[in-house]
Each structure stands twice: as C-alpha cells, then as structure tokens.
Amino acid sequence: MKLLPHEHARLIEQAIRSAQADGELPVFEIPAIEIRPPKKADQGDYACAVAMQLSKVAGKNPSDIASIILKHLPQADFLSSAEVVKPGFINFRLNDNWLRAQVETIINEGEALFQLEIGKGKRAQVEFVSANPTGPLHIGRSRGAMVGDTIARLLEAAGYTVEREYYFNNAGVQMANLGNSMRIRYLEALGVAVEIPGKDDKTFYHGEYLKDFARNLVTEQGDSLKADDWKPFKEYAEKRMFEIIKTTLKRVNIQHDVFFNENSLYESEAVWETLKKLEDGGNIYSANVRENASDEEREKGKNNAPAKWFRSSTYGDKEDRVVVKSDGSPTYTLPDIAYHINKLERGFDLLVNILGADHIVEHQVVKYGLQALGLDTSPIHVIIIQFVRLIRGGEIDKMSTRSGNIETLDDLIDQTSPDVVRYILLARSADSHLDFDLDLAVKQSNENPVYYIQNAYVRCAGIFREAEARGVSDEGADVSKLGNAELRFLRKALELGDIIELAATQFEPHRIAFYAHELASTFHPIYDEVRALHGDVPLELQKARLRFYRAAQVVLKRVLSLMGMSAPERM
RNA sequence: GCCCCCGUAGCUCAGUGGAUAGAGCGCAGCCCUCCGGAGGCUGAAGCACAGGUUCGAGUCCUGUCGGGGGCACCA
Numbered sequence: 001m002k003l004l005p006h007e008h009a010r011l012i013e014q015a016i017r018s019a020q021a022d023g024e025l026p027v028f029e030i031p032a033i034e035i036r037p038p039k040k041a042d043q044g045d046y047a048c049a050v051a052m053q054l055s056k057v058a059g060k061n062p063s064d065i066a067s068i069i070l071k072h073l074p075q076a077d078f079l080s081s082a083e084v085v086k087p088g089f090i091n092f093r094l095n096d097n098w099l100r101a102q103v104e105t106i107i108n109e110g111e112a113l114f115q116l117e118i119g120k121g122k123r124a125q126v127e128f129v130s131a132n133p134t135g136p137l138h139i140g141r142s143r144g145a146m147v148g149d150t151i152a153r154l155l156e157a158a159g160y161t162v163e164r165e166y167y168f169n170n171a172g173v174q175m176a177n178l179g180n181s182m183r184i185r186y187l188e189a190l191g192v193a194v195e196i197p198g199k200d201d202k203t204f205y206h207g208e209y210l211k212d213f214a215r216n217l218v219t220e221q222g223d224s225l226k227a228d229d230w231k232p233f234k235e236y237a238e239k240r241m242f243e244i245i246k247t248t249l250k251r252v253n254i255q256h257d258v259f260f261n262e263n264s265l266y267e268s269e270a271v272w273e274t275l276k277k278l279e280d281g282g283n284i285y286s287a288n289v290r291e292n293a294s295d296e297e298r299e300k301g302k303n304n305a306p307a308k309w310f311r312s313s314t315y316g317d318k319e320d321r322v323v324v325k326s327d328g329s330p331t332y333t334l335p336d337i338a339y340h341i342n343k344l345e346r347g348f349d350l351l352v353n354i355l356g357a358d359h360i361v362e363h364q365v366v367k368y369g370l371q372a373l374g375l376d377t378s379p380i381h382v383i384i385i386q387f388v389r390l391i392r393g394g395e396i397d398k399m400s401t402r403s404g405n406i407e408t409l410d411d412l413i414d415q416t417s418p419d420v421v422r423y424i425l426l427a428r429s430a431d432s433h434l435d436f437d438l439d440l441a442v443k444q445s446n447e448n449p450v451y452y453i454q455n456a457y458v459r460c461a462g463i464f465r466e467a468e469a470r471g472v473s474d475e476g477a478d479v480s481k482l483g484n485a486e487l488r489f490l491r492k493a494l495e496l497g498d499i500i501e502l503a504a505t506q507f508e509p510h511r512i513a514f515y516a517h518e519l520a521s522t523f524h525p526i527y528d529e530v531r532a533l534h535g536d537v538p539l540e541l542q543k544a545r546l547r548f549y550r551a552a553q554v555v556l557k558r559v560l561s562l563m564g565m566s567a568p569e570r571m
Numbered sequence: 572g573c574c575c576c577c578g579u580a581g582c583u584c585a586g587u588g589g590a591u592a593g594a595g596c597g598c599a600g601c602c603c604u605c606c607g608g609a610g611g612c613u614g615a616a617g618c619a620c621a622g623g624u625u626c627g628a629g630u631c632c633u634g635u636c637g638g639g640g641g642c643a644c645c646a
C-alpha cells in the first residue's frame with residue numbers, strides 16, 4: 001500500500017525538476033520534502049510547506065514558488081486537487097473514488113496491511129526487559145517490556161526480521177545474594193533456627209516467593225542440601241524465577257527469542273579477551289585511584305589494592321571507570337562491553353536496546369569502550385525509559401524489588417487486564433515520567449481508552465454477526481456508494497502507514513497508541529451515523545457499508561495487533 | 572556541585588520548525604421508538620519565565636525557576 005506523503009513528495013520533486021528544466025526555477029539542491037496532514041480538515045488532506053523553505057535559494061516569494069510547482073505538478077490517480085494557500089502552502093485533496101477503492105486494497109492486504117519495506121532484507125535485534133531473575137517483574141521493568149515488544153512489532157511491520165533478546169546477569173553479586181537468601185529460606189523451611197535478616201538488609205531478598213520456592217525445594221530434595229553453600233540455591237531460584245518471568249511476559253503477549261546470559265561471556269573468555277583488546281590499545285591502566293583524581297578521592301583510595309581503569313575520559317567521559325576491581329573481578333562494565341561486541345559480531349543491521357533511566361551513564365561507558373576498540377556503534381540505538389511511579393490513593397508508591405513491598409506486573413494484570421496494562425504503559429513518550437494511577441486503572445477500567453479502542457473492533461464484529469443472521473453479505477459490494485462519513489475514516493486509516501514508518505524509524509511506539517485512539521474516535525461517530533443493516537437502507541447500500549466495516553475491522557485489528565493487544569469479538 | 576529527562580487545560584498526557592495548539596479524565600449541558608450504548612454532540616479552560624536563532628518557535632540555542640532520576644572498585 002502506498003505511503004501517501006512519499007507519493008506527494010515525489011510529485012513535488014518532479015514538479016521542481018521540471019520547473020528547473022524550463023528555467024522557471026533556478027537550479028538548487030532539492031531538500032527533503034515534508035508532507036503531512038494539516039491540522040484542519042479544511043486545509044486539505046495533505047499539505048506541503050516546501051515553498052517557504054525554498055524562498056531564499058530560489059530568490060522568489062513562497063506563493064510564486066508554490067504556483068510554479070503546481071503548474072508543473074504531474075497527474076496522479078489519488079489526487080483530486082492541489083492549491084496554493086496564503087503564505088505558500090500547497091494543499092492536496094485526495095480523490096474520493098480513489099479513496100473508496102482503498103476499501104478493497106485494505107481488505108486484500110488484511111493482516112499485512114501497511115507492511116513496509118524499509119527494513120527489507122535487514123535483521124534487527126531488540127533487547128528488552130533484561131531483568132535479573134531475582135524476583136517477579138515489577139511495574140518499572142514492565143514499561144520497558146511493553147515499549148520493547150511494541151518496537152519489535154513495529155520493526156517487523158517496517159520489514160525487518162526481528163529477534164527479541166533478554167540479557168541477564170547470572171554471574172554477579174545480586175545472584176549470589178539471591179542464592180544466600182534462598183538458602184536461608186530453605187533452612188527456615190526445614191525448621192532450622194536461622195536468623196532472617198531485617199528489612200534494611202539490602203543483601204537479602206524478602207519476597208514471599210522465596211518461601212514458596214523453599215517449601216518446594218524441601219519437598220523435592222528433603223534436607224539433602226542442608227550443608228551446601230549458596231550455589232545450588234541460586235541455580236534453583238534462578239530457574240524457578242525465570243519460569244515465573246516468562247509466564248508473566250507471555251500473559252502480555254511477550255516472548256523472547258534469545259536469552260543471553262552473562263555467564264557465557266566468561267565461559268567463552270570473551271570478557272578477558274575484551275580486557276586484553278582494551279589493554280592492547282593502551283586504554284587500561286592499573287592504579288589505586290583514577291588518574292586526575294581529586295585529593296579527596298586520592299586520600300580515600302590510597303589503601304586500595306590497584307584496580308584496572310578504563311581511560312574512558314579519552315573518549316569524552318567525565319572520568320575514568322573501573323573495569324576490574326582490586327580483588328580481580330570485573331565490574332559490570334567489562335562483560336557489558338563484551339556483550340555489545342558479541343551483538344555487533346552477530347551481524348544485525350540494527351540493535352535497539354531498551355534501558356531504564358538509571359542506566360544512562362553505564363551505557364555511555366559501554367559506548368566509549370566500543371569506540372576505544374574502533375568499533376562502529378552506529379547500529380546501536382538506545383531507548384532510555386523514564387521511571388514509572390505507581391500512584392495509589394493519591395500517594396506515590398516507591399517500588400523496589402528487594403524491599404519485598406512490590407507491585408508486580410502479575411498483580412497489575414490480575415487487577416486490570418493484559419490489554420489495559422499494555423496500553424497504559426505504552427501510551428506515553430519514553431521521555432516522560434509515567435504515573436500509573438492504580439486506583440484509576442482498576443476502578444475506572446470501564447471508561448478506559450483501551451475499551452474505547454477495542455469497542456470499535458467489537459462493533460464491527462457485532463455488525464457481521466447480525467449480517468450473517470440476516471443473510472446479508474458484502475460479496476460483490478459496490479464501494480462507490482460510500483459516503484463522506486466513510487471517507488473520513490478511510491483518510492484516517494491511510495495514515496497508519498505513516499505512523500508505522502515514523503514510530504519504527506524513530507523508535508517511538510507511543511505514537512501507535514495515540515493513533516489507535518484517534519482512529520477509534522473517528523470510527524465511533526461514523527458507526528452512529530452510518531447504519532449498515534437498518535431496514536430503511538437499500539440492500540445495495542447495506543452491502544457497500546458492510547464492505548466498509550469489513551475494511552475498518554481490518555485496520556482496527558492491525559493497529560491492535562501492532563500494540564500486542566487482543567481484538568475481541570465481544571465485550 | 573556535575574550529568575540526564577520533564578515543565579502544554581483543574582488532573583494525566585499528545586504535538587515531525589509551518590496555518591486557528593489537541594485528546595482522555597474531571598466539570599456544565601444535550602442526544603438513544605438503535606443492527607450495534609464500554610456510544611454520540613456542545614461548552615468552559617492552557618504552551619513556567621527571560622533572552623536568542625528563523626520568513627515562521629510549544630518545538631531549536633542560552634539562561635533562570637520548578638519537578639523527577641543518576642552520579643560506587645553495585646548491577
């Protein structure tokens with residue numbers, strides 16, 4: 001299906017070239033031509049402001065330029081008119097018959113509606129969630145989950161072959177803490193007198209889930225692990241936790257293709273090879289404090305054994321970073337650089353990484369590391385997600401996995417629905433903080449935009465149930481009978497391709513969420529106004545309108561599926 | 572102190588350097604003898620402040636003020 005802004009832009013470009021060939025416009029380099037629907041319907045269906053931009057290089061006033069462009073504008077089947085307006089806008093109107101014919105095009109394309117070719121033959125990877133399996137997913141992570149999965153869906157729609165990846169750290173301190181916590185719960189479940197660490201002990205995971213695991217483990221293994229250290233407990237808890245996380249994600253339609261664990265970077269020696277490469281490039285030095293440290297830091301670190309520092313300041317960092325601690329173990333940074341090297345080596349054309357706002361600095365350091373190794377970081381795109389605050393009873397509810405007082409994604413789904421959770425977490429720009437008002441999401445779920453959007457689809461489904469009961473079919477319908485109301489919806493429907501393109505290339509999945517709402521709010525008045533099966537409507541018109549609702553249903557379903565939401569047949 | 576994000580309607584947020592800045596919730600009214608009410612229509616109400624760039628700024632730049640987050644030999 002055509003992307004109309006590109007089609008219009010091509011016409012204008014041809015017109016400018018033609019005018020230049022005729023000497024009506026001077027020769028200049030033609031800029032990227034932006035076409036978009038104007039804010040007001042009476043300004044046409046698409047508009048172009050290029051004449052204003054060209055005023056200086058062309059040495060003419062915008063209106064004259066626009067008129068010249070118009071004079072040279074080639075014919076196009078989708079256009080009915082083009083006109084020059086005040087300062088120099090060129091406003092286009094779509095041809096109504098062409099628009100009506102799009103009903104059939106939409107139905108034919110079906111679930112592949114606006115399947116684009118931007119990423120044709122290219123492979124993309126989206127890494128998201130990537131939470132360590134130390135507890136159930138909480139709302140903070142969930143936002144990245146919805147954003148990441150929706151970006152993946154949009155990239156697929158843009159033509160990419162997409163892999164969803166989950167990176168987790170099963171080598172670090174947190175996982176050892178998990179093992180220790182599990183071990184304590186296991187001993188507790190056995191009836192051994194163990195001291196349960198207090199709430200302020202940040203090395204202990206207080207969640208109820210570990211108690212459950214412990215009871216299961218006692219059932220499975222009895223007291224045979226009584227004398228073991230944390231390791232088998234970590235293995236057990238990790239495995240169980242992942243089952244839970246995967247199950248939770250599946251509830252909201254998310255499935256990763258690859259689970260990549262940090263351990264494998266140690267097993268393959270990639271971590272140490274990365275260190276070696278950095279050392280070979282002269283990027284590493286050994287010292288007890290960083291070079292250029294302040295007196296205060298120097299004093300504080302003077303008794304430290306030497307650590308290995310990455311001279312990231314060479315690449316623009318404000319200070320150097322430790323990559324190997326004085327005890328010889330690497331910080332998170334080193335395996336993370338190794339991981340990104342691994343990603344780049346896997347040959348993806350596009351690497352999208354969804355991170356929480358607390359990872360900005362870390363990611364910068366990784367990037368400096370890759371640059372130090374002379375790698376091209378241009379395929380990597382990082383999407384920083386701002387925090388989610390849970391609002392309950394008008395109060396801000398701070399979330400932390402380790403406090404035990406967590407609001408999990410599962411809880412949230414239980415209290416609302418997978419579709420509601422997906423939509424609310426998606427319908428916000430990643431740059432904005434998101435206040436998730438739990439009371440509102442639960443109490444007012446009947447007035448939720450999610451239902452408003454889905455109801456548009458449900459209404460189509462209802463019409464077809466009724467049509468079937470009455471024996472009315474849309475086979476062989478004559479879409480030329482469709483009226484202005486239906487045309488309004490079709491115009492909006494044809495913007496879907498532009499939204500997919502924009503959202504996929506800019507990694508802004510919230511755009512599809514807002515579009516979905518706009519599309520629904522275009523639909524509902526029409527549904528009120530355009531009766532398909534009413535007794536007063538002639539049969540041929542009934543068929544044509546049914547055909548229209550068939551197309552509307554296709555568009556609505558496509559939009560819902562791009563957001564990973566269901567398209568229910570009934571409410 | 573330094574770094575990142577945000578300041579748009581009473582609240583929560585959209586808005587790609589273009590024309591008269593949009594939605595949801597809330598508020599004030601109105602509409603269902605419909606195949607289909609988790610619906611439709613109308614109204615009140617807004618770009619934090621000050622400079623700058625530009626033919627044109629909510630959008631870009633600088634500063635001020637306000638809110639959130641980050642500044643470990645944690646991950």
